[in-house]
Amino acid sequence: MKKIISVVGARPNFMKIAPIHLEFLKYKDLVQHWICHTGQHYDEKMSKIFFKELNISEPDFNLNVGSGSHAVQTANIMLEFEKVLIAEKPNLVIVVGDVNSTIACSLVAKKMNIPVAHIEAGLRSFDRTMPEEINRILTDSISDYLFVTEQSGIDNLKNEGIEESKIFFTGNVMIDSLVQNMSKIDSSAILSSLDLDKSNYILCTLHRPSNVDTKVPLEQILNALNSFAGKRKIVFPVHPRTRANMELFGIGGDLSASFLFTDPIGYIDFLCLIKNAALVITDSGGIQEETTFLRVPCVTLRNNTERPVTITMGSNHLAGTDVSKLTGIVTDILDGKVEKAAIPPLWDGKAAERICRILI
Numbered sequence: 001m002k003k004i005i006s007v008v009g010a011r012p013n014f015m016k017i018a019p020i021h022l023e024f025l026k027y028k029d030l031v032q033h034w035i036c037h038t039g040q041h042y043d044e045k046m047s048k049i050f051f052k053e054l055n056i057s058e059p060d061f062n063l064n065v066g067s068g069s070h071a072v073q074t075a076n077i078m079l080e081f082e083k084v085l086i087a088e089k090p091n092l093v094i095v096v097g098d099v100n101s102t103i104a105c106s107l108v109a110k111k112m113n114i115p116v117a118h119i120e121a122g123l124r125s126f127d128r129t130m131p132e133e134i135n136r137i138l139t140d141s142i143s144d145y146l147f148v149t150e151q152s153g154i155d156n157l158k159n160e161g162i163e164e165s166k167i168f169f170t171g172n173v174m175i176d177s178l179v180q181n182m183s184k185i186d187s188s189a190i191l192s193s194l195d196l197d198k199s200n201y202i203l204c205t206l207h208r209p210s211n212v213d214t215k216v217p218l219e220q221i222l223n224a225l226n227s228f229a230g231k232r233k234i235v236f237p238v239h240p241r242t243r244a245n246m247e248l249f250g251i252g253g254d255l256s257a258s259f260l261f262t263d264p265i266g267y268i269d270f271l272c273l274i275k276n277a278a279l280v281i282t283d284s285g286g287i288q289e290e291t292t293f294l295r296v297p298c299v300t301l302r303n304n305t306e307r308p309v310t311i312t313m314g315s316n317h318l319a320g321t322d323v324s325k326l327t328g329i330v331t332d333i334l335d336g337k338v339e340k341a342a343i344p345p346l347w348d349g350k351a352a353e354r355i356c357r358i359l360i
């Protein structure tokens, strides 16, 4: 019996590991699959709700590291994860995405000569001021199995000199979760509970440090959103980082009554909100992919994206931090001037199946 430990830490990790966990259950005579939660995210609405909704059991290990500076958080995860690996001696560690938990755990495993598989490898924003870009480059450089979601990932890894035999184009596990939960998403009561009609609202999320950690960009973005409030309601589930900064900078008090600020929203209800929105405005990575799959127009408030297929094929538009560009794109979308987009190759709900077959 082989032992595999998959690591989750922050909100976008849970829906990536859920389909892997469910797939490994099919091989339970061969593999014992455990989930280790680092505790990077810990609120009920940032973490626990996802385990309940995605039908995965409570994590087998919980490191409870919580928040901190990058160094403190990464170091604490490493200290605690090493204890788990010493005790359990797994045959493989699986990490996903690009958060601090991803690099912390892959580094610990590699130093103990335990092979590492990285799911969602090869994505690059080419912006090394983003903490996630550092996490991606370092994790990929030491991983043994690199599972890629789009062609750009293969190209980037080859350009960085990664051996081709380690790279596998397997598709997008985040889309697996979406496909697996589609009927629950369609049965969600969130529209009626927030008094929303289909296509009659804009959904917005913001949490990138470059947009929310200083007053000027955050205030400019909220003011720009305010200018659309006459046309549509604006539904804004607020990330804890963003809420804290809005309070710190004293902004948001004079926004239109069309704004609907909420706490972070669970997976099923949030996907229902994406699916039925007129458009989504975000700085998230994963939401660019979910909107592409659901063919809902998305405007990304960043100067770059590590997921270029969402632009070349999908429904995503980069607005950068230029508020006038944001206004132009949103106006075009609301006026129906953008074309329907396509779904990228292998975003078909079967990525976990491919990944687990390769690992087995």
Ligand code: UD1
Pocket: 010, 011, 012, 040, 041, 042, 043, 046, 047, 067, 068, 098, 099, 100, 101, 131, 132, 207, 239, 240, 241, 244, 285
């Ligand atoms: C992290 C990831 C980012 C990902 C995002 C999704 C890194 C470097 N960043 O950013 O890539 O897109 O998660 O949300 O790993 N907080 C709470 N409750 C929680 C979690 C956080 O209140 O459950 C607050 C704390 O004040 C914390 C702050 O949010 O200091 C930021 O959390 P942190 O995990 O450091 O980074 P995120 O901004 O969430």
